Amino acid sequence: MNSNAFWMPFTPNRSFLDKPRMVASAQGLYLTTDDGRQIIDATAGLWCSNLGHCRPEIADAVHRQLKTLDYTSIFNFGHQLAFDYAQRLTAVTPDPLNHVFFGNSGSEAVETAMKLALQYWQTQGKSQKTRFIGREKGYHGVNFGGISVGGITPNFSTFGQWLPVDHLGHTLDLERNAFSRGLPMHGVEMAEELEHLLSLHGPDTIAAVIIEPIAGAGGVILPPEGYLPRIRDICTQHDVLLIFDEVITGWGRLGSPFAAIEFGVVPDLMTSAKGISNATIPLSAVFISDQIYGACMENAKGPVEFYHGYTYSAHPAACAAGMAALDLYENEDLLTRASGPVGQHWEDALHSLADIKSVIDVRNYGLIGAIELSKPGAAPGSLGPVAQALAWEEGLMLRGIGDTIAMSPPLIITPEEIDAVVKILQRVITSM
Numbered sequence: 098m099n100s101n102a103f104w105m106p107f108t109p110n111r112s113f114l115d116k117p118r119m120v121a122s123a124q125g126l127y128l129t130t131d132d133g134r135q136i137i138d139a140t141a142g143l144w145c146s147n148l149g150h151c152r153p154e155i156a157d158a159v160h161r162q163l164k165t166l167d168y169t170s171i172f173n174f175g176h177q178l179a180f181d182y183a184q185r186l187t188a189v190t191p192d193p194l195n196h197v198f199f200g201n202s203g204s205e206a207v208e209t210a211m212k213l214a215l216q217y218w219q220t221q222g223k224s225q226k227t228r229f230i231g232r233e234k235g236y237h238g239v240n241f242g243g244i245s246v247g248g249i250t251p252n253f254s255t256f257g258q259w260l261p262v263d264h265l266g267h268t269l270d271l272e273r274n275a276f277s278r279g280l281p282m283h284g285v286e287m288a289e290e291l292e293h294l295l296s297l298h299g300p301d302t303i304a305a306v307i308i309e310p311i312a313g314a315g316g317v318i319l320p321p322e323g324y325l326p327r328i329r330d331i332c333t334q335h336d337v338l339l340i341f342d343e344v345i346t347g348w349g350r351l352g353s354p355f356a357a358i359e360f361g362v363v364p365d366l367m368t369s370a371k372g373i374s375n376a377t378i379p380l381s382a383v384f385i386s387d388q389i390y391g392a393c394m395e396n397a398k399g400p401v402e403f404y405h406g407y408t409y410s411a412h413p414a415a416c417a418a419g420m421a422a423l424d425l426y427e428n429e430d431l432l433t434r435a436s437g438p439v440g441q442h443w444e445d446a447l448h449s450l451a452d453i454k455s456v457i458d459v460r461n462y463g464l465i466g467a468i469e470l471s472k473p474g475a476a477p478g479s480l481g482p483v484a485q486a487l488a489w490e491e492g493l494m495l496r497g498i499g500d501t502i503a504m505s506p507p508l509i510i511t512p513e514e515i516d517a518v519v520k521i522l523q524r525v526i527t528s529m
Contacts, residue, residue, distance in 0.1 A: 101242050103450070105155045118130070118221075119131040120136075122151075122470060123146075123151055125149040125151075125152055126138055126149055126150075126506070126507055126509065127150075128494060132497045133325065134492065136383045136489065136493065136494050137514065137521070138150070138494045138505070138506070138507065139169045139493055139494055139495050139504045139518050140495060140496050140504060141372075141505050141506060141507045142376055143371070143376075143496075144344070144345040144350070144371050144372070145312060145370075145371040145372060145375050146375055146507055147348050147349055147372040147520050148372075148375045148422060148426070148429075148431065148507065148509065149508075149509045150507075152375065152421075152422075152425060154421050154424065155374075155375055155421040155422055156377070157420075157421075158420065158421035159190065159377065159378060159414050159416045159417050161417070162413050162414050162416075163413075163414055164425075165413075166178075166413045167414065168412065169413070171408075171412075172441065176239075176411075176413055177521075178413055178416045178417065179416055180181060182416045182419055182420050183199075185420065186419075187384070189355075189432075190354070190355065190384045191355070191357050191358050191363045193363075193387040194357075194363070194364075194366075194384040194385065194386055195384075195387055195390075196386075196390040197382050197383070197384060198213070198382065198410075199380070199381070199382055200370075200380075200381040200382070200410055201379040201407055201409050201412075201415070202238065202370055202379055203238050203344035203370035203381055204238025204239050204240045205238075206241045206344065206368035206370055206381040206383050207237045207238045207242060207307070207342060207368055207442075208240045209405060210305075210307070210308070210340050210367075210368050210513075211229065211242045211246070211287075211304075211404050212242075212258070212403075213366060213383065213385060213389060213393070213403070214304045214305040214365075214366065214389075215227060215307075216403060217389045217393060218304055220392040220393060220396035221392065223301070224527060225301060225302055226301065227260075227302065228298055228302045228303050228304060228335075229263060229303075229304055229306075230262065230264065230305075230306060231245075231248055231262060231263075231308070232265040232266070232267060232308050232309075232312070233248040233265065233266050233267040233315075233412060234248050234249060234315030234318060235264075235307075235308060235312055235315060235342075236249055236252070236312070236315055237307060237309075239252065240298060240343075241259050241260070242293055244256060244258065245258040245259055245260040246264075247306050248258070248267070251393065251462070253409065258408060261302075263294050263298065265290050265294065265306075266290055267312065267315065267318055268284055268287050268312075268318055268320055268321055268525070269318045269459065270321075271405050271469065274321070275458040275469075276448065276458060276459050277460065278448065278461065279319075280320065280321065280322050280462065281321045282318055282321065282322055283321060284321030284324065285321050285322060285323035287324060288323075288324050288443075289327075291328060291331045291332075292331055295331070295335050295337065300336060300337055303335070303337045304337070304402075304511035305337060305338035305340050305365075305366070306328065306332055306337060306338070306339050306340065306344065307341075308328065308341065309341075309342045309343075310325060310341055310343065310346050310351075311345070311346050311356065311462060311465060313345040313465075313503070313505075315498075316467065316499060316503070317460055317465060317467030317501060318328065318460075319460055319462055320360075325360050325362040328362075329362045329363075332466070338365075338366065339364040339365050339422045340525075341355075341357055341362075341364040341367045341368070343355050343356055343366055343367050343369055344369060344370045347369045347371075348369070348371075348373060348432070349426060349433065349434065349463075350372065350435065350463055350465060351435060351436075351463035352434070352435040352436025352440055352465060353432065353433060353436065354432045355367065355424075359436075359463075364496070365388070366384065366385055366389065368384075369381060369383075369384065370382070373422065374415060374419045375418070375419040375425075377418045377422070378412070378414050378417075378418040379409070379410070380418065380419050390518050431509070434508050435463035435508060439464070442515055443466065443506075443510075443515050444461045446515050446518075446519040447459050447466045447468070447519065448470060450452070450519065450523060450526065453523070453527060455470050455471060455526060456468055456489075456526065458472065460525070463506070464506055464510070466504045467502065467503050467504070468501065468502040468507075468522070468526070469500060469501050470484065470502065470526065471500065472529065473516065475500075477500070478499040479500070480497070480499075480500040480501060480529065481499050481500055481503075483500050483529060484502050484525055484529065485502075487525045487529065489523045491525055493518060493521040493523060493525075495522075506518070
C-alpha cells in the first residue's frame, strides 16, 4: 500500500494508514478483508448497495453493454438505452415527477436540481428568487451548491457558503422523542420555522427549500409526524419550490420506492443516486415535475434549453447497471420489503438495546437505524468512531457519526442476520 499516492476522501488519512481497514471482495451482505476475515456490511457500503454486493445480473448487463456501446457523447447525440431507462424510472416515481436529468453522483444531482430551480423562476419572470433554504445537519453533497445548503459545519467551514442561503433547524429532539419507533410523535411545530424564514427574507426571494426526508450524514434524524406535509403546504402557499434530496432514502430504504411515496409528500424536484445502480457504476438522477419541465422547454431563450450537463450523463454502462438494478428491485419485491416483517424485526432488534446504560436513543424507520450513545467523560462526538473501530474488529461494518451509530443494511438482510448484527452491537456498546 502506497501511503502517499492516494488521498482518501472524508478520512483521517494519517491515522488510517497506521491501522488500515482494507476490503478485498464482497458478496451479498458480506465483505471480505484483505486478511480473509468476513465482515457483515450493515451500511450497504454507504447507503448504496441495497441489493447486496456483486449481483451477477448487474455485472452481466454492464459487461454486455460495454461490448456493444461503451460510450458516446450525450451532447447533441443519444443512445436508445438512456431514453428507455428514463421512461422506466418515471414509472416508479410519483406524479408529476415525470422527467429525468442524469448525472453521476448525489452531489451532481443536487447541483442540477438547484440550477433547475433558478432557471424555472427565470422562466416565470421572477429572477429575484435566488435564495435557498436548507436545514441544520443536512447533507447535500460536496459541490459548492451542496455545501451552501448543507448544514454540517465541517463540510463548509474551510470553503465558505457561496450562495444566498439560510437554514431551518434540525428535528432531533431527544427530550421528547427518544426511543421512538418510526416517526417521532412530537415536533410538527418545528415546520413553522419555515414561515419565519420566509417572512424574514421575503418569499419573493426564495427559490427553493431543500431537505432530506430523513437526514443521513447528520446523524439519522427523522421528521416528526406531520412535519413534511406541513413543509410542503408552506412551500405551496408561498410559491416556493420544494426539493427532496432522496439520495439515501430512495430505492426501498424506507419500505417504498421513495420517501415521497412513503410519506405522501411530493416535491417539485427530487434527487437520487447511490441505490439507483446499487453503486456498481456512478449514476444519479434528478426527477423533475411536469410544470418545471414544461416551463423550461416552452420559455427557452435559445436552442439549448438548459446549459448544464456532464460528460458522463446517461453513460451507457451506468444506464445498463441502473436498468438491471431496477429489474432486481421489482422482481424480488425489494422496493417494499422494508415495510414488512423484516423491517419490524429490524425495529424490535434495535430497540432491544435500549436498556444498555450508555444508549440514550434508538431511532429507526424501514431499514435505517441509529443508536445514540453517551458516556461520562467521553469527548463530544467521539463515541461513534470508537464504536465503528470496535465493530470492525468484531466483524461488523457500521458508521460512526459523532456519538451516533448509523446503519442502513442491504434490503436483502434476513432476520437471522439482523440478530447477528445486534449481538455484535451489544458486545461493542457494552465494552466501550
